Amino acid sequence: MERANLPLPEEDLGLFADFYELTMAQAFFNQRMFQPATFSLFVRNYPSNRGYLVAAGLRDVLDYLTKLSFSDSSLDYLRTLGAFSGDFLEYLSRLRFTGSVRAIPEGRIFFVNEPPLEVTAPIIEAQLVETFIVNQINLQTLLTTKASRCVWAAPGRVLSDFASRRTQGVDAALKMARCSYIGGFQSTSNVLAAKMYGIPPAGTMAHSFVSSFSTELEAFRAYAQAFPDRAILLLDTYDTAMGARQAVVIAKEMESSGHRLLGVRLDSGDFDSLSRQVREILDEAGLDYVRIVASGGLDEFELEALCKAGAPIDLYGVGTKAGVSADAPWSDMAYKLVCYDGRPVMKLSEDKVSMPGQKQVFRLSNSAGNFREDVIGLQNEAVDQAEPLLAEVMTDGRLCGTHPTLTETRERFESDFAKLDEKHKVLVDPPKYQVSSSDELTRLTAQVRLDLTKGAI
């Protein structure tokens, strides 16, 4: 089971928040506003070329909510700012998250405007957790979605996460390993992530390994001796075709001692033509079992082109562009108040209107069991023959049940993805999945808007 691996020391969790969460909390505190509020997380618009989103990040959020508190060191710091009252800081020193969380499980597919998560808690608590929640769910949803596009684009190929060095920070590197595994990758190059999340580690050698030896052949031989059953030789330090011929020499030496070269790796140049050239060199030497790995500059677009062209590449190391979700490095995910003290609320800001009330997402399937359309409704509605996607995962600050394993989450994604029509998976300009609002939600939205605009503000 995936253990809690918070991206921050526990004692720092309280302060990982935007300053306004705390100034608002002080004002709520002064007004004795401790009533329950519900905040709803959602994405307003699809990031570039996305036709679906994959829920991810909930595990980190639940770990955070379970551990959230303000350490003495944090409180001392807040005191130095001169902005907060003594009784408020005293209140913060006792603060724990006591609310409830309803969420779409990790690995499930969701769509714009659908909340993957709703938090209901005394308003100070529910507001305070905004920064961490958006940070983690936004990132992990983006990365899992990106990874799933890569897997879809390379059917039958093995994908491995090679992104660690160029992700935006250490947390993102670990999350990329986790998210790409949920999305269908088979392994990660990041050893810490492999350990933390129970993902198979993968990796071969760098150019520096080759160039640290006097000759490429010596380098290959040294590596093959160290890893007689898992050696993958990097061919392009000097010249790929020449590297392939040196790899043949080593593979033959390995055969004579009862081993087999596992693979060779290309890391630059035109992968399509080079892979064919290398495949031919290997096959001519009777090394049809040696697999070809490619890495460097790959994303779903490049993968689709190579696979459609029939490039004889068996495994892909997918790095930077997937690890930063380069074509869509952010989404407009937001966390908005939808209910306070039993009163549904919304904002009317230009282009940023929110829908009031606690919600549920209802998924309707066709007779074959595939996804047909979703309906966003109010929490207590029932929609005939529909599956409600949000389930309560935390009540009164305590987890409901146990966390799913990462393998279960991965399987959940695989199962959901199989039920989504292929047209929503195409890499460029997919059509929008049908999502509507229930009559009750539509009515409530109109009513709240009317109340707000008729001068009640």
Place this chain on the structure above:
Amino acid sequence: MERANLPLPEEDLGLFADFYELTMAQAFFNQRMFQPATFSLFVRNYPSNRGYLVAAGLRDVLDYLTKLSFSDSSLDYLRTLGAFSGDFLEYLSRLRFTGSVRAIPEGRIFFVNEPPLEVTAPIIEAQLVETFIVNQINLQTLLTTKASRCVWAAPGRVLSDFASRRTQGVDAALKMARCSYIGGFQSTSNVLAAKMYGIPPAGTMAHSFVSSFSTELEAFRAYAQAFPDRAILLLDTYDTAMGARQAVVIAKEMESSGHRLLGVRLDSGDFDSLSRQVREILDEAGLDYVRIVASGGLDEFELEALCKAGAPIDLYGVGTKAGVSADAPWSDMAYKLVCYDGRPVMKLSEDKVSMPGQKQVFRLSNSAGNFREDVIGLQNEAVDQAEPLLAEVMTDGRLCGTHPTLTETRERFESDFAKLDEKHKVLVDPPKYQVSSSDELTRLTAQVRLDLTKGAI
């Protein structure tokens, strides 16, 4: 002084590496290859529209190198993989970083192909640290560079980092606060980063604050009572012009109790026209001292447009697009072996050629003290009247001297930036700064290439 704030627990530092760092280390170990290697970090190509880069991330790298080791838990994990020998794991259990680091100080400007950092250490150590070093310096260089473009685009305006919720993870949020401060921002919304790095925290209120009250006026009043000398009121929850008129009411109430409204914030809509409208409402009410803050969707391009148009906005909250360096979320920063056991080495891979040998960057200035051109040379060269940029910051695994404060780093950036010609700062398609290779480096490169291609491989 900025204290060590590693983005990982100390016990996990050893494993934050690509798996191949460890498999290569096993092979080096088997071959008894413990000689010193030098790796050089550099960026091959400018990210989109960049005309310069700002060095950042060294502090985290030095903290990491100082603390690097393999915990028992890490070694236990590696043992389970069955890929490593017992004597190698024993070696890892004793491993500390014993090498030296030469670097361009944080906050200084550098250009493509110039190494901001070189590591010289026994090859296993020097190789192992690749993943963390590239991860941190790539990210922090991108973020500082991006932030500096925002500051340049908004002369005379105050910029604050509002990016935390949408950065790619928690580490990136903290680093964005740090990097944007180096690049000239004045404050950050992230309270933990403010505490860690000694940056002023900033923030106001969210729409949820306004909508949690029955009326906007009540919300404004409650906030003004809580923060009579630092209140900034958010105007656009329902309608910006109406919000401005409510803010006037509150500002007058504040005046009558001897306080002043600090500002109002716009967070949606057309900032140019809305800010003029709001300025007029405020000025007509005699509130010319109330400042206007804008936030939401801002980057250097938007900032430049607003400032050139003369929008009466005093402060900008800069978030998502800067926090993920949205137009350039990655660079092709690489860490390449340039010397092993006294032998200069290079790779010849297509489009990825590296330059051999330990290097120095020499900066030449004109008579006014402004930057004229740089020369990349070998470490032991002297270039007349040029300032060498790389200095030794770690020797035999120990820090040379003390870390600069973040304020010193910020001032160093400011000083360097003032000496860079404006043409390299333009936001779109800046011309390339003049960087050449010294004769000695050119000669060495040609010689090593010849040795490699004449069949010595």
